[in-house]
Amino acid sequence: MTAIDTLSPDAIAARLSGSPAERAAFVREAADAGVAEAQAVYGQMLLDGTGVAADPVAALGWFTRAAAQHHVMALNMVGRCYDLGWGTRVDKTRAAECYRVAAARGLDWAMYNYATLLALGDGVAEDKPAALALLETVAAMDTGLASAKAINFVGSFAEDGWACERDLARAADCYRQAAEGGDFRGCFNHARMLGAASDIEAALHWLKQAGERGNAAFLAKAEAWLATSEIPAFRTRGVAALREGVAC
Incomplete structure (x- = not known):
């Protein structure tokens, strides 16, 4: 058990009610303790520069750690990093594979992102019918x-x-x-x-x-x-x- 595990919901809420820097510091503590959700959130904070200096390379590292714990949005974000060159070189093939796996697990954003690559033939063989089917599925999810x-x-x-x-x-x-x-x-x-x-x-x-x-x-x-x-x-x-x- 880590120190994070001993905090009550009220204590966690109090830690998250501070300044952006204080919130980032608390999320970093939870990320260091191995909490996948915190790793994904801290990665986004680093990507956006929210409460901490922007660092896309470090952001990708945290997304990767969370994805290794089967955090589906983190896996999608690993794909985004490779898709757009955030913290790494552009690798559309790797991005497509991340999106494909996260899409298969039902994540709406991953389905949309994978459909985009399928429609354009970017990093994966072009398949407009498959792209349209995915897009219609996401559209219906509301x-x-x-x-x-x-x-x-x-x-x-x-x-x-x-x-x-x-x-x-x-x-x-x-x-x-x-x-x-x-x-x-x-x-x-x-x-x-x-x-x-x-x-x-x-x-x-x-x-x-x-x-x-x-x-x-x-x-x-x-x-x-x-x-x-x-x-x-x-x-x-x-x-x-x-x-x-x-x-x-």
Whole structure:
């Protein structure tokens, strides 16, 4: 038994109610004591720089230790590190294998991540039908943002006719659901469809939402697309709405 094991729930809550640095220190104690959940959480803290200096190399180490104890989200995060080069070199094949194993254990985020690699043929043989099946499974799970992102991707399949009949009405409905679920790509895609349907005011609302929620790389591409759009309002008011969201 470790010192962590002797703490009451109230004592643990008190330790977690301190400053970010104090919380990180307590989680580190639990991680050192071998608690898999704490190892996964501390890895995320190191990745994000929450209460501790950001250290993606150390983050990967903690994710790996938790994954060795069969912590499924930690295994997914090992995959993310190899997928995106966080704390290590990019290795899409290794990322795909981590996602595949975690997906087989039912983790929504791993299923989404593995479907993304399958759809693109990144680190694994391209298999769009299998990717679509996984995405539809995650979408039906209704587990929050992972489901919203999956629904958005299902919309892309429908819009482009990947592994299914091209169906713009279904694509538009998927994008609407994804936007309402908080996915920034869904917000942008929903805005695209609304703009094409001449509902500019509604489109501008969702472009602002995309600006508030999107990451820098995505937003740069989104603004470039808007700036050259065939819809005049997107080239002016659309760009302004996206930027307004970023400024919020």
